[in-house]
Every structure is written in C-alpha cells, then in structure tokens.
Amino acid sequence: MASEIVNTENTSVPATTAGQDNPPKTVLTRGDITRLGFRSALLQSGFNYERMQATGFASAQSPLLKKIYANDKDALSASMRDNLEFINTNTNAAGFLMGLLISLEERHESRDLIKGLKVALFGPLAGIGDAIFWFTLLPIVAGVCASFASQGSILGPLIFFFVYAALFLLRVVWTHLGYSLGVKAIDKLRSSSGAISRAATILGVTVIGGLIASYVHLTVTAKIAVTAGHEVSIQEAFFDKVFPNLLPLGYTLLMYYLLRAKKVSPVTLILVTFVLSIALSWLGVL
Numbered sequence: 001m002a003s004e005i006v007n008t009e010n011t012s013v014p015a016t017t018a019g020q021d022n023p024p025k026t027v028l029t030r031g032d033i034t035r036l037g038f039r040s041a042l043l044q045s046g047f048n049y050e051r052m053q054a055t056g057f058a059s060a061q062s063p064l065l066k067k068i069y070a071n072d073k074d075a076l077s078a079s080m081r082d083n084l085e086f087i088n089t090n091t092n093a094a095g096f097l098m099g100l101l102i103s104l105e106e107r108h109e110s111r112d113l114i115k116g117l118k119v120a121l122f123g124p125l126a127g128i129g130d131a132i133f134w135f136t137l138l139p140i141v142a143g144v145c146a147s148f149a150s151q152g153s154i155l156g157p158l159i160f161f162f163v164y165a166a167l168f169l170l171r172v173v174w175t176h177l178g179y180s181l182g183v184k185a186i187d188k189l190r191s192s193s194g195a196i197s198r199a200a201t202i203l204g205v206t207v208i209g210g211l212i213a214s215y216v217h218l219t220v221t222a223k224i225a226v227t228a229g230h231e232v233s234i235q236e237a238f239f240d241k242v243f244p245n246l247l248p249l250g251y252t253l254l255m256y257y258l259l260r261a262k263k264v265s266p267v268t269l270i271l272v273t274f275v276l277s278i279a280l281s282w283l284g285v286l
Helices: 030-044 054-069 073-083 094-106 111-150 155-191 193-215 234-242 246-260 266-282
Strands: 223-227 230-233
Touching: 030 054, 030 094, 030 155, 054 073, 054 094, 073 111, 094 111, 094 155, 111 155, 111 193, 193 246, 230 234, 234 246, 246 266
Parallel strands: none
Antiparallel strands: 223 230
C-alpha cells in the first residue's frame, strides 16, 4: 500500500509536455462524460486489499482512455498502468476525480501531473465524501424514514429509496463538474505541476505515517526479570521510551523495502507476516 501512495516521490515534473502549445482536439462528448459518471459505480467492483479500488477505477475509465489514445498503445498502456495504482476514495465523490483526471488525459498532460493530482485528491475526497454522505446525510434520512416506517407509513422506504437514487444519479453531475474544472484549470495546473507533485508526495508520506500508527500493531510482551520480585516490560521500558510505535514503523519499512527493492510478491509478504505473528505469539514474544 505504502509503495503505491508514495509512488510520486523523487519525480521530476516537466513544466510542459509535447503538444501543449497546440492542445489536442477535444475527442470526448458530454455523452462520454455522462457514461463515465454511471461507470464510476464500478469503483468497488474489483476491490482487493493490495490496491483497494484500483481495478474498478481503471475499468470505469477504460472506454474513454481507449477513445482518447486511439492508436497510441504505449500511451494507453501507461495511462492504464497509472490508474491501476492504489486508490481508496468515496464512491459518490469518485466521479469528480475521474472527470478531472480524464480531462487532463484528453489534453495529454504530463503523467506526473495526472498521478500527482490523483494521489493528492483521493484522500481528501474520501474524508469529505464519507463525512457528508455516509456519516451525515444518509443516517439522518434513514432515521427519519425509519420513524415513518415504524408507524406503518409507506413514505419511509419510498423517501429513503428516492434519496439514495438521487445520490446515485448525482455522481453524473460530479463527473461533469470535475471534467469542466479540469478543462478550465489546465494552464494553472500545468504551471503548478511541480508544487502539486511535491505536495502529493508529502501528503502521501504523512498519510502512511498515520496509517502505520493506527493500523499496524506490534507489541513485545516479553519481560526481563530484574530482581526476584520485579520484572521490566521490554515494550514499555525500552521501545515506548525510545520511540513510540518504533516496531510497527520498522516492520512496515522492511515490507516496503522487500516489496520495492527486492520485488517480493505482496502475497508472499502477507503469508510471512501471518506465519511470524502466529509463531512469535506462541513463543510469547509478541
């Protein structure tokens, strides 16, 4: 996961790309963008724990990318490869990001600019989208509708259905909005591409640091007997004093090194982690 998020690190972003002085002719229609909005519903279709929503994200955009790059198989391959990198965002807000990125693809912008924007935006869109849709709007509507339903009113399920359907259809609006924004802001984005790439790298590293502290748990339970009646916990007396969450950070960096430098399969690393967890727990180390 970490390797995909921080993939923009140490990338040199050119200020211009070939053909930017004479932008390519627009090839996408409003119908194409509308279909992209509906296809954004495929976001969760290929969910996995290595790249999360990447398969659905790439699949939703594939017809438009094929239309944009037509006979340029190398460019199409590079675009699909980038879209298959890690992404995890809100399903309702995904259309906005797809529309924005597809507008940049249509103008044949720098791959680093497109990747940088994707990495920089999918996290904030996930937080904003989840807060608005899943944690605020839908719970409130569900509560009101449940009250109607508990009184035997048909309005309960009907209102909830229509609200949910409206939210689904709004993804088309978000997609058009993202596409329009991308077309209008291309010059500004191009001139700021270096800053965007650097910001994306910093944001990615920051997110990974937070995820390590929150989701990776590695605690040494072994204790050292100092005197006959006194024991010292290695975790509390040493690791937590020197560097809190040092072991989770170290293990994550080790996995990152093996994944990127040694090209070890993610499945192999998962199995090794699983076996080590059982063995070390059984031995009383963890």
